[in-house]
Amino acid sequence: MHGTRETLILQRDVDVIYVPDGTSGTLPQGEVVQMYQALGGSYTVIASGSGRMARIAAGDADALGKEPETLDNLSDDTDxxxxxxxxxxxxxxxxxxxxxxxxxxxxxxxxxxxxxxxxxxxxxxxxxxxxxxxxxxxxxxxxxxxxxxxxxxxxxxxxxxxxxxxxxxxxxxxxxxxxxxxxxxx
Incomplete structure:
Protein backbone atom coordinates (compact mmCIF):
# COMPACT_ATOMS: atom_id res chain seq x y z
CA MET A 1 0.00 0.00 0.00
CA HIS A 2 2.99 2.28 0.30
CA GLY A 3 2.52 3.54 -3.26
CA THR A 4 -1.13 4.62 -2.99
CA ARG A 5 -2.23 7.56 -0.88
CA GLU A 6 -5.63 7.09 0.71
CA THR A 7 -7.39 9.89 2.58
CA LEU A 8 -9.27 8.78 5.71
CA ILE A 9 -11.19 10.37 8.57
CA LEU A 10 -10.41 9.03 12.03
CA GLN A 11 -13.41 7.21 13.50
CA ARG A 12 -12.27 7.82 17.09
CA ASP A 13 -9.44 9.37 19.09
CA VAL A 14 -6.32 7.26 18.58
CA ASP A 15 -2.95 7.08 20.30
CA VAL A 16 -0.06 7.51 17.87
CA ILE A 17 3.69 7.60 17.83
CA TYR A 18 5.15 10.47 15.86
CA VAL A 19 7.77 9.65 13.25
CA PRO A 20 10.75 10.00 13.28
CA ASP A 21 11.21 11.18 16.88
CA GLY A 22 9.20 8.37 18.54
CA THR A 23 7.17 10.65 20.82
CA SER A 24 3.61 9.70 21.80
CA GLY A 25 0.50 11.68 21.07
CA THR A 26 -3.19 11.45 20.23
CA LEU A 27 -5.00 12.30 17.03
CA PRO A 28 -8.64 13.29 17.54
CA GLN A 29 -11.74 11.73 16.07
CA GLY A 30 -12.62 13.50 12.82
CA GLU A 31 -8.98 14.30 11.94
CA VAL A 32 -8.29 13.84 8.25
CA VAL A 33 -5.21 11.72 7.62
CA GLN A 34 -3.47 10.57 4.51
CA MET A 35 -2.24 6.98 4.49
CA TYR A 36 1.48 6.93 3.83
CA GLN A 37 2.16 3.23 4.45
CA ALA A 38 0.11 0.24 5.56
CA LEU A 39 2.42 -2.71 6.08
CA GLY A 40 2.66 -5.41 8.69
CA GLY A 41 -0.60 -4.37 10.27
CA SER A 42 0.56 -0.95 11.42
CA TYR A 43 -0.24 2.27 9.61
CA THR A 44 1.84 5.34 8.91
CA VAL A 45 -0.29 8.41 8.27
CA ILE A 46 0.22 12.11 7.75
CA ALA A 47 -2.14 14.22 9.86
CA SER A 48 -3.74 17.05 7.90
CA GLY A 49 -3.91 19.36 10.91
CA SER A 50 -0.22 19.32 11.83
CA GLY A 51 1.35 17.79 8.73
CA ARG A 52 3.21 15.40 11.03
CA MET A 53 3.83 11.78 10.21
CA ALA A 54 2.43 9.36 12.80
CA ARG A 55 2.29 5.60 13.28
CA ILE A 56 -0.95 3.94 14.29
CA ALA A 57 -0.63 0.47 15.85
CA ALA A 58 -2.28 -2.58 14.31
CA GLY A 59 -4.66 -2.86 17.28
CA ASP A 60 -6.08 0.55 16.42
CA ALA A 61 -6.98 -0.29 12.81
CA ASP A 62 -10.64 0.37 13.61
CA ALA A 63 -9.85 4.09 14.13
CA LEU A 64 -9.06 4.15 10.41
CA GLY A 65 -12.09 2.06 9.50
CA LYS A 66 -9.83 -0.93 8.76
CA GLU A 67 -9.83 -4.55 9.91
CA PRO A 68 -6.70 -5.73 11.75
CA GLU A 69 -4.49 -8.07 9.74
CA THR A 70 -3.89 -11.63 10.91
CA LEU A 71 -1.15 -14.14 10.15
CA ASP A 72 -2.44 -17.44 8.81
CA ASN A 73 0.89 -19.21 8.32
CA LEU A 74 1.88 -19.68 11.98
CA SER A 75 2.27 -23.08 13.62
CA ASP A 76 0.46 -24.02 16.85
CA ASP A 77 3.38 -26.30 17.75
CA THR A 78 5.54 -25.17 20.66
CA ASP A 79 8.76 -27.09 19.99
Missing amino acids: AASVEKNVWEVLKTIYDPEIPVNIVELGLVYRCEVTPVDDGDGRNDVHVVMTLTAPGCGMGPVLQFDAERAIRQLPGIRQVNVEVVFDPPWSRDMMSEAAKLELGML
Whole structure:
Protein backbone atom coordinates (compact mmCIF):
# COMPACT_ATOMS: atom_id res chain seq x y z
CA MET A 1 0.00 0.00 0.00
CA HIS A 2 2.99 2.28 0.30
CA GLY A 3 2.52 3.54 -3.26
CA THR A 4 -1.13 4.62 -2.99
CA ARG A 5 -2.23 7.56 -0.88
CA GLU A 6 -5.63 7.09 0.71
CA THR A 7 -7.39 9.89 2.58
CA LEU A 8 -9.27 8.78 5.71
CA ILE A 9 -11.19 10.37 8.57
CA LEU A 10 -10.41 9.03 12.03
CA GLN A 11 -13.41 7.21 13.50
CA ARG A 12 -12.27 7.82 17.09
CA ASP A 13 -9.44 9.37 19.09
CA VAL A 14 -6.32 7.26 18.58
CA ASP A 15 -2.95 7.08 20.30
CA VAL A 16 -0.06 7.51 17.87
CA ILE A 17 3.69 7.60 17.83
CA TYR A 18 5.15 10.47 15.86
CA VAL A 19 7.77 9.65 13.25
CA PRO A 20 10.75 10.00 13.28
CA ASP A 21 11.21 11.18 16.88
CA GLY A 22 9.20 8.37 18.54
CA THR A 23 7.17 10.65 20.82
CA SER A 24 3.61 9.70 21.80
CA GLY A 25 0.50 11.68 21.07
CA THR A 26 -3.19 11.45 20.23
CA LEU A 27 -5.00 12.30 17.03
CA PRO A 28 -8.64 13.29 17.54
CA GLN A 29 -11.74 11.73 16.07
CA GLY A 30 -12.62 13.50 12.82
CA GLU A 31 -8.98 14.30 11.94
CA VAL A 32 -8.29 13.84 8.25
CA VAL A 33 -5.21 11.72 7.62
CA GLN A 34 -3.47 10.57 4.51
CA MET A 35 -2.24 6.98 4.49
CA TYR A 36 1.48 6.93 3.83
CA GLN A 37 2.16 3.23 4.45
CA ALA A 38 0.11 0.24 5.56
CA LEU A 39 2.42 -2.71 6.08
CA GLY A 40 2.66 -5.41 8.69
CA GLY A 41 -0.60 -4.37 10.27
CA SER A 42 0.56 -0.95 11.42
CA TYR A 43 -0.24 2.27 9.61
CA THR A 44 1.84 5.34 8.91
CA VAL A 45 -0.29 8.41 8.27
CA ILE A 46 0.22 12.11 7.75
CA ALA A 47 -2.14 14.22 9.86
CA SER A 48 -3.74 17.05 7.90
CA GLY A 49 -3.91 19.36 10.91
CA SER A 50 -0.22 19.32 11.83
CA GLY A 51 1.35 17.79 8.73
CA ARG A 52 3.21 15.40 11.03
CA MET A 53 3.83 11.78 10.21
CA ALA A 54 2.43 9.36 12.80
CA ARG A 55 2.29 5.60 13.28
CA ILE A 56 -0.95 3.94 14.29
CA ALA A 57 -0.63 0.47 15.85
CA ALA A 58 -2.28 -2.58 14.31
CA GLY A 59 -4.66 -2.86 17.28
CA ASP A 60 -6.08 0.55 16.42
CA ALA A 61 -6.98 -0.29 12.81
CA ASP A 62 -10.64 0.37 13.61
CA ALA A 63 -9.85 4.09 14.13
CA LEU A 64 -9.06 4.15 10.41
CA GLY A 65 -12.09 2.06 9.50
CA LYS A 66 -9.83 -0.93 8.76
CA GLU A 67 -9.83 -4.55 9.91
CA PRO A 68 -6.70 -5.73 11.75
CA GLU A 69 -4.49 -8.07 9.74
CA THR A 70 -3.89 -11.63 10.91
CA LEU A 71 -1.15 -14.14 10.15
CA ASP A 72 -2.44 -17.44 8.81
CA ASN A 73 0.89 -19.21 8.32
CA LEU A 74 1.88 -19.68 11.98
CA SER A 75 2.27 -23.08 13.62
CA ASP A 76 0.46 -24.02 16.85
CA ASP A 77 3.38 -26.30 17.75
CA THR A 78 5.54 -25.17 20.66
CA ASP A 79 8.76 -27.09 19.99
CA ALA A 80 11.81 -24.85 19.63
CA ALA A 81 12.04 -25.20 15.82
CA SER A 82 8.36 -24.27 15.31
CA VAL A 83 8.63 -21.35 17.73
CA GLU A 84 11.74 -20.04 15.95
CA LYS A 85 9.96 -20.26 12.57
CA ASN A 86 7.00 -18.37 14.06
CA VAL A 87 9.30 -15.71 15.52
CA TRP A 88 10.89 -15.05 12.13
CA GLU A 89 7.42 -14.87 10.54
CA VAL A 90 6.14 -12.26 13.00
CA LEU A 91 9.36 -10.26 12.75
CA LYS A 92 8.67 -10.00 9.01
CA THR A 93 5.45 -8.12 9.89
CA ILE A 94 7.33 -5.29 11.60
CA TYR A 95 8.19 -2.33 9.42
CA ASP A 96 10.08 0.87 9.90
CA PRO A 97 7.29 3.49 9.54
CA GLU A 98 9.22 5.35 6.84
CA ILE A 99 10.60 2.42 4.85
CA PRO A 100 8.40 -0.11 2.99
CA VAL A 101 10.63 -3.04 3.98
CA ASN A 102 10.31 -5.25 7.07
CA ILE A 103 13.04 -5.37 9.71
CA VAL A 104 14.17 -8.88 8.66
CA GLU A 105 14.65 -7.92 4.99
CA LEU A 106 16.35 -4.69 6.09
CA GLY A 107 18.93 -6.83 7.86
CA LEU A 108 18.13 -5.37 11.28
CA VAL A 109 17.64 -8.75 12.97
CA TYR A 110 21.00 -10.35 13.68
CA ARG A 111 19.97 -13.40 15.66
CA CYS A 112 17.05 -15.34 17.12
CA GLU A 113 17.66 -17.90 19.86
CA VAL A 114 14.88 -20.11 21.21
CA THR A 115 15.58 -21.98 24.45
CA PRO A 116 13.08 -24.61 25.66
CA VAL A 117 12.11 -24.22 29.33
CA ASP A 118 12.03 -27.38 31.42
CA ASP A 119 8.64 -26.68 32.98
CA GLY A 120 6.66 -29.43 31.27
CA ASP A 121 4.39 -26.87 29.56
CA GLY A 122 6.27 -26.74 26.25
CA ARG A 123 7.21 -23.10 26.73
CA ASN A 124 10.29 -21.34 25.42
CA ASP A 125 12.41 -18.30 26.12
CA VAL A 126 13.22 -16.19 23.08
CA HIS A 127 16.20 -13.87 22.70
CA VAL A 128 16.39 -11.67 19.60
CA VAL A 129 19.38 -9.47 18.80
CA MET A 130 18.67 -6.61 16.44
CA THR A 131 19.98 -3.22 15.46
CA LEU A 132 18.68 0.00 13.91
CA THR A 133 19.57 1.76 10.69
CA ALA A 134 21.02 4.60 12.80
CA PRO A 135 21.96 4.68 16.52
CA GLY A 136 19.91 7.83 17.21
CA CYS A 137 16.73 6.53 15.56
CA GLY A 138 13.77 7.76 17.62
CA MET A 139 11.69 4.82 16.41
CA GLY A 140 14.15 2.27 17.84
CA PRO A 141 12.25 1.69 21.10
CA VAL A 142 9.01 1.40 19.10
CA LEU A 143 10.43 -1.28 16.79
CA GLN A 144 11.88 -3.10 19.82
CA PHE A 145 8.49 -2.99 21.60
CA ASP A 146 6.67 -4.14 18.44
CA ALA A 147 9.01 -7.13 18.14
CA GLU A 148 8.61 -8.06 21.82
CA ARG A 149 4.82 -7.74 21.68
CA ALA A 150 4.50 -9.79 18.48
CA ILE A 151 6.70 -12.58 19.84
CA ARG A 152 4.92 -12.61 23.22
CA GLN A 153 1.61 -13.33 21.46
CA LEU A 154 2.92 -16.55 19.89
CA PRO A 155 2.09 -19.99 21.31
CA GLY A 156 4.74 -21.57 23.53
CA ILE A 157 6.39 -18.36 24.76
CA ARG A 158 7.43 -17.87 28.38
CA GLN A 159 9.87 -14.98 28.19
CA VAL A 160 11.01 -12.57 25.45
CA ASN A 161 14.11 -10.41 25.32
CA VAL A 162 14.71 -8.20 22.30
CA GLU A 163 18.15 -6.68 22.60
CA VAL A 164 19.16 -3.68 20.47
CA VAL A 165 22.88 -3.53 19.70
CA PHE A 166 25.02 -1.26 17.54
CA ASP A 167 27.99 -3.54 17.04
CA PRO A 168 28.31 -4.57 14.34
CA PRO A 169 26.82 -1.39 12.92
CA TRP A 170 24.10 -1.79 10.33
CA SER A 171 24.97 -1.12 6.69
CA ARG A 172 23.07 -1.38 3.42
CA ASP A 173 25.06 -4.54 2.65
CA MET A 174 22.95 -6.32 5.32
CA MET A 175 19.76 -5.81 3.32
CA SER A 176 18.31 -8.71 1.35
CA GLU A 177 18.24 -8.56 -2.44
CA ALA A 178 14.43 -8.19 -2.22
CA ALA A 179 14.80 -5.15 0.07
CA LYS A 180 17.35 -3.55 -2.22
CA LEU A 181 15.05 -4.15 -5.19
CA GLU A 182 12.04 -2.67 -3.32
CA LEU A 183 14.06 0.44 -2.48
CA GLY A 184 15.51 0.79 -5.99
CA MET A 185 19.07 0.04 -4.85
CA LEU A 186 19.87 -2.68 -7.42
